[in-house]
Amino acid sequence: MFTADLVDLLVERHRVVVSVEAQCLELVGELVRRGGHEDLGYRSLVSLLCDRLGISAGVARGMIRLATALEEMPATRVALQLGVLDLPRVRLLVSAREANPILFAEHESGLVDTIEGLAMDQVGRVLGYWCQQADLDACERDAESLREQRRLFVSTVGGMVHLDGRLDPVSGQVVITALAALTDAANLDGDDHRSPAQRRADALTDLCRGHLDHGDLPTQRTERPHVVVHLSLEALEGRAGHPCELDDTGVIAPSQARLLACDARVTRVITGSGSQVLDVGRTTRVVPAAMRLALMVRDRGCVIPGCGAPRRWCDAHHIVHWADGGPTSWANLVLLCARHHTLVHEGKVRLPQRE
Numbered sequence: 001m002f003t004a005d006l007v008d009l010l011v012e013r014h015r016v017v018v019s020v021e022a023q024c025l026e027l028v029g030e031l032v033r034r035g036g037h038e039d040l041g042y043r044s045l046v047s048l049l050c051d052r053l054g055i056s057a058g059v060a061r062g063m064i065r066l067a068t069a070l071e072e073m074p075a076t077r078v079a080l081q082l083g084v085l086d087l088p089r090v091r092l093l094v095s096a097r098e099a100n101p102i103l104f105a106e107h108e109s110g111l112v113d114t115i116e117g118l119a120m121d122q123v124g125r126v127l128g129y130w131c132q133q134a135d136l137d138a139c140e141r142d143a144e145s146l147r148e149q150r151r152l153f154v155s156t157v158g159g160m161v162h163l164d165g166r167l168d169p170v171s172g173q174v175v176i177t178a179l180a181a182l183t184d185a186a187n188l189d190g191d192d193h194r195s196p197a198q199r200r201a202d203a204l205t206d207l208c209r210g211h212l213d214h215g216d217l218p219t220q221r222t223e224r225p226h227v228v229v230h231l232s233l234e235a236l237e238g239r240a241g242h243p244c245e246l247d248d249t250g251v252i253a254p255s256q257a258r259l260l261a262c263d264a265r266v267t268r269v270i271t272g273s274g275s276q277v278l279d280v281g282r283t284t285r286v287v288p289a290a291m292r293l294a295l296m297v298r299d300r301g302c303v304i305p306g307c308g309a310p311r312r313w314c315d316a317h318h319i320v321h322w323a324d325g326g327p328t329s330w331a332n333l334v335l336l337c338a339r340h341h342t343l344v345h346e347g348k349v350r351l352p353q354r355e
């Protein structure tokens with residue numbers, strides 16, 4: 001089968017799904033009208049639908065809400081039956097109607113004609129402006145309620161950090177803009193095989209690192225916030241060893257601990273035998289501020305060709321790791337972005353030869 005035929009078949013089948021969904025809503029509407037659940041001894045129509053269709057109460061309520069609204073929306077109903085509008089667009093119309101049902105009744109057929117064939121985001125825009133005109137106060141209240149619903153959860157589960165949240169449109173746009181700037185495909189080199197989702201994850205990490213490294217975050221108990229890696233001499237040498245961990249996320253691989261310990265912007269607590277602390281923090285093997293500045297001037301940014309990552313987000317990488325006797329000197333340091341720093345430590349990317 002040709003791909004085009006495959007897609008044609010999909011479009012046709014999808015049309016059937018939409019038309020069947022429209023028929024289901026008609027039937028639910030009829031059940032609402034005649035109080036059908038009582039005839040069959042159910043407490044409510046929701047429990048009837050849950051029981052007989054095997055759907056959740058939320059989905060059942062959504063169907064009833066749509067079916068009930070459609071009773072008062074003749075033009076929308078016809079468009080749905082003809083397959084001119086699909087359910088997502090009808091849901092937006094139903095929400096718009098809730099802003100001002102009387103005005104909606106006047107404008108309904110015009111709105112249906114306008115949004116027919118428009119992409120979803122454009123439909124949202126058209127109906128958003130209509131709602132503003134229909135009831136500005138309600139729009140202001142809705143905006144406030146969206147803002148109240150903002151959330152962010154950060155939890156450590158099974159060695160991964162899970163982020164889960166929702167942002168109001170204004171905050172969300174700020175985040176989208178910042179992430180888009182850091183994930184712009186035009187700035188990627190040809191060897192970048194990260195997925196878009198991986199690039200977004202890296203971009204968020206880069207943004208946070210930038211703030212940690214620049215010390216512009218508020219202090220906690222009079223200390224500047226900083227990432228602390230706890231590692232043993234064995235871990236520092238790349239072998240299995242205890243401890244080898246971070247404060248909140250727990251045990252990490254020795255290679256990761258070595259990578260973190262390479263640059264001085266992460267505080268290290270190195271433990272020898274008998275839990276004796278051998279080295280804390282930035283007192284030794286620190287890249288001094290003046291040397292870092294000189295590196296920034298010399299390397300301008302990540303030294304991997306084609307990378308172009310800005311220097312303020314680069315690590316000072318020890319070409320020979322200080323744990324292996326490499327000096328913290330001008331000749332033994334290069335700037336690498338976080339991604340290339342990781343790849344170099346993993347041996348997947350080689351440093352360019354110096355002249």
Ligand SMILES: [Zn+2]
Pocket residue numbers: 259262263316317318341345
């Ligand atoms: Zn390094």
Ligand SMILES: [Zn+2]
Pocket residue numbers: 302303304307308309336337338339340341
């Ligand atoms: Zn780089």
